[in-house]
Amino acid sequence: MVEVDVRETGDGHLILLHDDLVDRTTNKTGPVAEMSLEQVQRLNAGEWQRIPSLEEALEVATGKVGMILELKVEGIGAEASSIVKRIGFTGSLMYASFLQQELMRVRQAEPGALMMMLMDEQLPKDPLADAVALRASHVGLHYSTVTPRLIQTCHNVGLQVFAYTVNSLEDIQKMKTLSLDGIISDFPDRI
Numbered sequence: 001m002v003e004v005d006v007r008e009t010g011d012g013h014l015i016l017l018h019d020d021l022v023d024r025t026t027n028k029t030g031p032v033a034e035m036s037l038e039q040v041q042r043l044n045a046g047e048w049q050r051i052p053s054l055e056e057a058l059e060v061a062t063g064k065v066g067m068i069l070e071l072k073v074e075g076i077g078a079e080a081s082s083i084v085k086r087i088g089f090t091g092s093l094m095y096a097s098f099l100q101q102e103l104m105r106v107r108q109a110e111p112g113a114l115m116m117m118l119m120d121e122q123l124p125k126d127p128l129a130d131a132v133a134l135r136a137s138h139v140g141l142h143y144s145t146v147t148p149r150l151i152q153t154c155h156n157v158g159l160q161v162f163a164y165t166v167n168s169l170e171d172i173q174k175m176k177t178l179s180l181d182g183i184i185s186d187f188p189d190r191i
Helices: 037-042 054-061 077-087 100-109 129-134 148-156 169-176
Strands: 002-008 014-016 067-071 093-097 114-119 138-142 160-164
Touching: 002 054, 014 054, 014 077, 054 067, 054 077, 067 077, 067 100, 077 093, 077 100, 093 100, 093 138, 100 114, 100 129, 114 129, 148 160
Parallel strands: 002 067, 067 093, 093 114, 114 138, 138 160
Antiparallel strands: 002 014
């Protein structure tokens, strides 16, 4: 599966972009939330590539590769689900987010959706309570927090466990020795 980050433009279109600013990945600067889709798609994202809309990405990927849509901002979960349905995406699809409310919006719009509740490096006291309440299918744990005991606890309540963002060969090898269900990396060729 390919994991992509979903944000919203100032005029309400969903696009694929990790950062809230276009500074690092394009030839311009500024917050994407203050730009229209047209402005965003005129940016040079390297060798005159442009930032795709969620619709465009789903159309290209359908039937070819599964996708994990990480919802990066508030208020886009229901719209993302609507776009997935409208495109008729065929393939494995999972929604992921650190924003529990967005996953709840997806759950309301798409009761059977696969969902990954992401947890940051500071795990809550009961890291599984929200994931279980949400009826998430997966949890995404920062690789530094993954332990065999935590993986087993997740598996015991029916949650699959992915570790993110595992990039160094040493960390990838360590994660491979555990009973993880998936590894998220910027370098899939290393896995």
